[in-house]
Each structure stands twice: as structure tokens, then as C-alpha cells.
Amino acid sequence: MDDELTIQSDSSLTVEQAIVNLQGQDLGLRVYAAWWLGRFRVDAPEAIDVLIAALEDEDDRTHVGGYPLRRNAARALGKLGHHRAVPVLIQALECSDFYVREAAAQSLEMLEDLSCIPRLIELLNDQVPGTLPATEPPHMAQPFDAILEALGTLGAMDAVPDILPFLDHDIPRIQFAAARAMYQLTPNPQIASQYGERLVQALSHEDLQLRRATLADLGAIGYLPAAEAIAQTLAENSLKLIALKGLLEKQLLYTTPLELSDGAIKVMGLMDDLL
Numbered sequence: 439m440d441d442e443l444t445i446q447s448d449s450s451l452t453v454e455q456a457i458v459n460l461q462g463q464d465l466g467l468r469v470y471a472a473w474w475l476g477r478f479r480v481d482a483p484e485a486i487d488v489l490i491a492a493l494e495d496e497d498d499r500t501h502v503g504g505y506p507l508r509r510n511a512a513r514a515l516g517k518l519g520h521h522r523a524v525p526v527l528i529q530a531l532e533c534s535d536f537y538v539r540e541a542a543a544q545s546l547e548m549l550e551d552l553s554c555i556p557r558l559i560e561l562l563n564d565q566v567p568g569t570l571p572a573t574e575p576p577h578m579a580q581p582f583d584a585i586l587e588a589l590g591t592l593g594a595m596d597a598v599p600d601i602l603p604f605l606d607h608d609i610p611r612i613q614f615a616a617a618r619a620m621y622q623l624t625p626n627p628q629i630a631s632q633y634g635e636r637l638v639q640a641l642s643h644e645d646l647q648l649r650r651a652t653l654a655d656l657g658a659i660g661y662l663p664a665a666e667a668i669a670q671t672l673a674e675n676s677l678k679l680i681a682l683k684g685l686l687e688k689q690l691l692y693t694t695p696l697e698l699s700d701g702a703i704k705v706m707g708l709m710d711d712l713l
Contacts, residue, residue, distance in 0.1 A: 453480050460488045465498045469507050476514025486520050493526050502573050505535045512538055516545025524551045531557050536572040540581035547588035555594045558585050562600050576609060583615035587658070590619030598623055611651055614640050618655040634661040641671045649673050657681035660688025662701045669708040682709045 451459075451474055459471040472492055475485045492511035499505055512530055515523040523545070530542035531554075539561065546554045560566055562585045571577045586604060589597045601623070604616035617633040617640075624630035638661075640652040650673055656664045657680055668681045682705050689702035698706075 453478075453482060453485065456480070457482075457484050457488050460492060465507070468492070468495075469498060469510055472507055472510035472514050476510065476517040479517050479519075481518065486515070486518060486522060489515050489518070490523060490526050493530055503534060503570060504573065505533065505538055508533065508535065508538045509541050512541035512545055516541075516548040519549065521549055521551055524549055524553060528554050528557050531561055532566055532568065534568055534570045536570060536578070536581060539569065540584045543581055543584040543588045547584075547591045550592060552592055552594075555589065555592055555597065558589055558592075559594070559597050559600055561585055562589070562597070562604075578609070578612075582607070582609075582612045586612070586615040586619045587655075590622035591658075593623065595623055610640070610643065610645070610648055614648070614652055614655055618659055621659050621661065631663070634659065634663065637661065638664045638667045641667050646673065650677055653677050653681040657684025660685050662689065662705070665701075665705050665708055669712060675712045679709055679712055682712075 451471075453475075456471040456474050459467040460475070462468060472489060475489060489511045492507050493515075495505065495507045495511075498507035508530065512527060515527060527542045527546050527549070531539050531546075533539055533542070543558060543561070546558070557566075561569075561580050562582065564579050566580075569580065571579050572581075582604060586601060589601065598620070601616050601619050604612055605620070607613050607616065614637060617636045621630050621633040621637070624633065634656075637652055637656050637659075641649055641656075641664075643649055643652070649671055653668060653671060653673060654677075656668060662685055665682065665685055668678055668685070671678060686702055686705045686709070689699050689705060693699045693702055
């Protein structure tokens with residue numbers, strides 16, 4: 439393998455060794471290798487091949503039926519950005535393991551391949567047989583937040599009727615994921631802003647984890663009116679900066695090379711204050 443494909447980690451693992459480990463017998467090394475290849479975004483055909491093969495692994499299975507190796511492989515394939523992985527990730531949406539389905543939905547969102555939309559809608563409606571709920575509270579039947587976020591990013595207009603009921607879901611983070619998707623899928627700016635404002639209000643939620651998730655949502659949709667609320671949110675500055683970076687990137691789409699928009703200048707000022 440070419441020297442340029444050799445990447446050093448804190449354990450001095452190389453791309454070549456990671457690929458060997460992923461095909462070996464030591465389950466611990468296999469799980470770590472799948473994570474490592476994704477973490478360092480190894481752009482090598484051999485890495486894609488072994489990760490795709492790992493999505494069908496039957497050896498690494500927990501006592502409750504989960505597939506840790508498949509989970510890491512699904513996450514890594516999204517990070518590596520190769521569309522060759524799309525068919526196997528769509529197939530992974532049928533896996534009995536809740537967390538494999540969650541990782542597959544997140545990776546399909548990253549890959550932005552519209553062919554997965556019909557299967558995501560089926561999963562959103564819990565119409566995929568043989569799937570098991572999450573093993574952790576609140577024991578959701580499906581990874582609804584990951585599915586909703588993927589449908590929004592993919593511009594799945596046909597999914598709007600299926601998304602709307604989730605605005606009233608019992609779990610707040612599912613409501614917010616639905617609001618994020620509806621913001622992205624609503625062509626009327628005035629109506630879309632209602633969903634954006636719902637996320638802004640969520641920044642005041644008493645649950646820190648929900649505030650963190652909402653920061654990520656607002657950064658993902660680039661909702662400029664949320665800028666000051668993001669900067670004032672009771673959460674880590676690092677997360678607020680990431681969210682503001684999302685807003686800034688959206689604003690830069692509307693600027694010329696020689697002139698920043700007022701929104702971009704405003705967001706940059708808020709980011710400076712947090713540094």
C-alpha cells in the first residue's frame with residue numbers, strides 16, 4: 439500500500455494494519471479498526487471493501503442481540519464519503535439492531551444519496567419488519583431523530599405528511615428533529631421561520647443534552663435569527679461556536695468574494711466574543 443495512505447494514531451496503527459485487523463479474528467481489534475478507519479477518514483478502496491463486508495458480520499454480537507462492529511462500520515462508511523456504500527447502508531436500515539439502523543441513517547444523510555428516501559420513510563413509519571427497539575430508555579422503536587434529520591437534509595418533500603405528526607411526539611428531541619426537518623422542507627420562508635423559532639425556544643430547555651442537540655440542529659439548518667440566542671445558550675462555548683459556524687457557512691453562500699453579508703458579519707462578531 440502506498441506510503442501516503444499510512445496514518446499514525448495515538449497507538450501507531452497504520453491503514454494497512456487496520457485493514458488487516460478488521461479482517462482478523464480478534465473482535466476487539468476489529469471493532470477498533472472500523473472506528474479508526476472512519477475517525478481518520480481513510481480514502482482507500484481496500485478500506486471501503488472491508489467496511490462493507492463488516493456490515494454483514496455475525497460474529498461480534500452482544501447478549502441482547504446488538505452488532506457493535508456493524509455499528510462502527512456503518513458510521514465509518516458515512517465519513518469516508520463513497521457512494522459505493524449506499525446500497526449496503528440502505529440494507530442496514532433493516533438490521534434488527536436499533537443502533538446499526540441509527541448509524542446507517544446518519545451515514546446516508548452524509549452521503550446525500552436520494553435513493554434511500556423511500557426506505558427511510560418506511561422506517562419512520564415503523565414499517566420495516568424484524569427490527570428491535572433501542573435497548574436504552576426511552577426504548578424507541580426506531581431512531582426517529584436520525585431518520586427525520588436525514589429526510590430534512592435530503593430534501594424529501596414527499597415525506598412531509600409523515601414528518602408532521604412527529605412535531606407532537608412525546609420525546610422532546612424527536613419534536614425538535616421534526617422541526618429541523620420541516621424548516622428544511624418548507625419552501626415558504628415565513629412558515630419555515632416558525633419551525634426555526636421553535637428550535638430557538640428549545641435553547642432555553644432545562645435539559646442540557648437537549649440544548650446541546652438543539653445547537654447542532656440550528657447550526658445544521660443555518661438559521662440566522664438564532665445567532666444571538668445561540669451565543670447566550672447555557673452550554674459549552676465549543677458547541678456554540680460549532681453552531682455559529684454552521685450559520686456563517688450558510689451566510690457565505692449569499693456573499694460575493696469581496697463583500698460579506700450583514701448576517702455573516704454579525705455571526706463572526708458573536709464568534710469572536712466566545713473565543
